[in-house]
Amino acid sequence: MSEHKITATSRKDEGKGASRRLRHAGQVPAIVYGGHADPVSIQLEHERTWLVSQSEWFYASILDLEIDGKSEKVLLRDMQRHPYKQRIMHMDFQRVSANEAIRVSVPLHFLNVDKSPAGKTAGVVVMHELTQIEVSCLPGDLPEFIDIDLSNLQAGDTMHLSQVQLPKGVEVPELRLGADHDVAVVVARFARTESEETTEAAEGAAAAAPVAAEGTDVAADEGKGE
Structure with missing residues (x-):
């Protein structure tokens, strides 16, 4: 410190x-x-x-x-x-007292992403879901920041909060609350291409068309009944 x-x-x-x-x-x-x-x-x-x-x-x-x-x-x-x-x-x-634990939000430093398999794979985007995390420790153990080494990150990987290497004497209180709180810190995912987005939009429009047509027929039949 x-x-x-x-x-x-x-x-x-x-x-x-x-x-x-x-x-x-x-x-x-x-x-x-x-x-x-x-x-x-x-x-x-x-x-x-x-x-x-x-x-x-x-x-x-x-x-x-x-x-x-x-x-x-x-x-x-x-x-x-x-x-x-x-x-x-x-x-x-x-x-602060030297013998009393404190809670502090500490910034994360992401290292070696360019050297990782994910960083070298075309079309992969490495997302930093968190830029800081809240830790609990004694004042003497408080780190100014926490390094996260991404040199082994693969395409498709997700690094969770529980996988962050913490300094000695430091813990993340959030993890005590259960698995639902073990959130993603880093995600390496393939970026969606423009053609994929266009295809999804077209498929969505095609799926919605029959529903609209059915609604029109129902409305027409109700009109005839009147």
Whole structure:
């Protein structure tokens, strides 16, 4: 687990008006909660925070949050963005304890698909059904990402959640809920050609035609009865 440090300062003013003033001053209002301690309102420099928010690790790593010179371990739990401006509106951080398991969505990195039999087969499309998965582990075991090696992927294969190789101490809570939750992560399927789609459409139209004709005859017979 890599260490990532961010800096903040505590703040006393709260409410919508105070948050607006902070944003105008180039600051991001935020809150830190959890960890058997009272919530604390903080502020972060927007430009620096925006830059680190472009990094994947920011969303799935234990962060060293330094507040007024005192550091504590936290996770980013929520970040509100402006609808169309490159501006962070508010952030929520949760304190973590070294001895308490946490749940975090971790990004997946797909490797070696071009070297796989599926990747070398013409007409095969490799679909990433998931791009991240929720894991449970102690903070010290949290991976920033999980690599998935696809070098042996064959055309027609489906890789499920239970087949993902997890780091030591990490598990997927979803799998405890039963086989129905062992969803597909990667699928290698043959792409449908334009001619196949045209044929299916024609067959569908032909199958529907007799039904329409029968409906017309019934309506005509009912009309005669009247």
